[in-house]
Amino acid sequence: MKGSCLCGAIEVSTADRSKIDVCHCRMCRQWGGGPMLAVHCGQDVTFSGTQKASTYQSSDWAERGFCPTCGTHLFYHLLPADEYILPAGLFEELTHFEMNSQIFIDQKPSYYEFGNATPTMTGEQVFAQFSESGD
Ligand SMILES: [Zn+2]
Numbered sequence: 001m002k003g004s005c006l007c008g009a010i011e012v013s014t015a016d017r018s019k020i021d022v023c024h025c026r027m028c029r030q031w032g033g034g035p036m037l038a039v040h041c042g043q044d045v046t047f048s049g050t051q052k053a054s055t056y057q058s059s060d061w062a063e064r065g066f067c068p069t070c071g072t073h074l075f076y077h078l079l080p081a082d083e084y085i086l087p088a089g090l091f092e093e094l095t096h097f098e099m100n101s102q103i104f105i106d107q108k109p110s111y112y113e114f115g116n117a118t119p120t121m122t123g124e125q126v127f128a129q130f131s132e133s134g135d
């Protein structure tokens with residue numbers, strides 16, 4: 001599947017995927033103005049186009065990428081695992097996407113609530129799973 005930033009300078013392609021995992025953490029909401037609706041793409045992501053993404057290292061283990069011209073968010077990059085997690089909104093074909101899970105549910109503010117019935121995880125549970133997978 002293919003996508004691009006708002007101005008079209010950066011294009012992205014990855015294998016077809018259908019699951020969206022939502023992150024309600026404070027950093028994602030501060031970055032994007034709301035929860036991140038994320039597509040896990042592993043290392044299978046190709047960026048192309050006339051510009052390169054700018055990056056901001058938001059923690060010891062991750063950086064966030066965006067278009068330097070239009071500001072569109074392009075990826076969350078987990079550095080130890082070299083895994084890319086992309087915003088669902090980048091992609092053109094969205095009809096087959098389904099919400100799969102919601103993480104950092106304990107950091108979700110009370111002013112919104114998704115109606116989708118998905119499994120949820122707290123931040124503590126996320127970090128426990130992350131350390132089990134042994135970065
Ligand atoms: Zn752009």
Ligand SMILES: [Zn+2]
Pocket residue numbers: 023024025026027028029036104
């Ligand atoms: Zn987050």
